[in-house]
Amino acid sequence: MNTEIQTVIEKFKEVRDILKKFDNGDEAIEYLVNETKLSKEECSTAYDIIIKIED
Secondary structure, three states: OOHHHHHHHHHHHHHHHHHOOOOOHHHHHHHHHHHHOOOHHHHHHHHHHHHOOOO
16 A cells, blocks of 8 residues: 555544543544544544544
């Protein structure tokens, strides 16, 4: 696998681990909104994708 892609996947896993520490998805999405300044809808979509990444 391309090393750049592997690096991105590892970063997503790091973010996933951060998001899993929240009590629920809404809190994690709010965290993403505050950190990225993206819309709640965009962060919700990103959350759904990132949280499904497996080790």
